[in-house]
Structure formats: structure tokens, C-alpha cells
Amino acid sequence: MANSAVTAWVGSALRQLLLLRHAKSAWDEPGLSDHSRPLNAHGRAAAAVMRQAMLGLALSPDVVLVSSARRTVQTLEALEPWEETPLIEPMDALYLATAPELLRILNGVAETARSVMVIGHNPGMHDLAVYLMGSARDAGDAKRLAEGYPTGSLAEFSIPGPWGTLSAGGGRLHRFLCPRDLPQLAI
Numbered sequence: 001m002a003n004s005a006v007t008a009w010v011g012s013a014l015r016q017l018l019l020l021r022h023a024k025s026a027w028d029e030p031g032l033s034d035h036s037r038p039l040n041a042h043g044r045a046a047a048a049v050m051r052q053a054m055l056g057l058a059l060s061p062d063v064v065l066v067s068s069a070r071r072t073v074q075t076l077e078a079l080e081p082w083e084e085t086p087l088i089e090p091m092d093a094l095y096l097a098t099a100p101e102l103l104r105i106l107n108g109v110a111e112t113a114r115s116v117m118v119i120g121h122n123p124g125m126h127d128l129a130v131y132l133m134g135s136a137r138d139a140g141d142a143k144r145l146a147e148g149y150p151t152g153s154l155a156e157f158s159i160p161g162p163w164g165t166l167s168a169g170g171g172r173l174h175r176f177l178c179p180r181d182l183p184q185l186a187i
Helices: 002-011 041-056 070-079 099-107 124-133 140-147
Strands: 014-021 063-067 087-091 115-120 154-160 172-177
Touching: 014 124, 041 070, 041 154, 063 070, 070 115, 099 115, 099 124, 115 124, 124 140, 124 154, 124 172, 140 172
Parallel strands: 014 115, 063 087, 063 115
Antiparallel strands: 014 154, 154 172
16 A cells, blocks of 8 residues: 555656745734735845745746735745746635635646645645645654744645645645744844
8 A cells, every 4th residue: 555655646747835824924003904914024034035945945836826915915025036937826815715715726726737836824824734744744844834834934745646636635745944944034
């Protein structure tokens, strides 16, 4: 049985899923709606550092699905310019989406997309990442991810098979990067 699972991973066309939680946002304008909150200075710095980390790891999505909230759009803007410009789709449905809603959106991604990035919010992003990991949560990045999903954090998964078949345990976590882990922001 283990060999057939390995064969399924190796023998299929792997896709890449990047789940990025928006960077730290500002709370200093009491009359501002949650949807309209911008990034704060720390969030802008963290997003810029995450951009450098992504460049260094050659993480470049074909498609970016981004919540329509101001803080997620500003997080996306901090990742630009891209070496190869992805298709960017702002989506109202991603604003505070739950894990099942995120999964439905991902199940609808075109099969031609090799790499997809979702820029969204907690708790949906964390719940989706844990769901995709399945029971493999006992060591390293998987353990850290299971414990929480700080603002500005990025999880990279390999996905075997079509987007439409994405399900529980259907992703292999490659890395989980938190802004505080990156040397430029380490405190």
C-alpha cells in the first residue's frame, strides 16, 4: 500500500499551492470597516521580506487568488513585481472564507494552472492548511503550522492530481515560512 501511495505522488502531475495569510494590519482607525483595514508598517516590512524569500526559493505562481480586503490586496502589492506576471483574480468570496469555502474555490481552478497562490485570512487559511496536511503534523514545519498561522505566513504544498480532486490529506507540506523566521525580521 505504501508503494502505491508513493507511485501516486511520483507518477502524477504535481501542482503547487501557496497559502499566504495577509501581513499584519492596522487597527488604529476605529471607524474603518474590517474589510478596509490597511497593512501597518510591520506588515509592509514583513510582506517585503516574504517577497525576497519567495524570490530566493523560486516560488512564482501562475495564478493568484486574493481576497478583496484592503490588507490582502496590499500584501499582494508588496510581492510585486513578479518575474512572470501571474493571472491575478481579486475575489470577494475569499474575504474571511472558511476552509470549506476555500476548498470549493480551489476545486474550481483551471486544470492548466500549475501553481496557485491564495492570499486570505484566518481562521480559514489555517484550517485549510491543516486539512490538507491530514494527520502528518508531528514534526518540523507541519507541527508549527498545526499550532498556528501567524500574519504574513506562507505554506507551500505539493498537490498530486487535478485541483478538482483536492481533499483531506491531499497536500504534502514542503515548507512553512513565518516572517519572524526570516533573518531580515528576526527579533
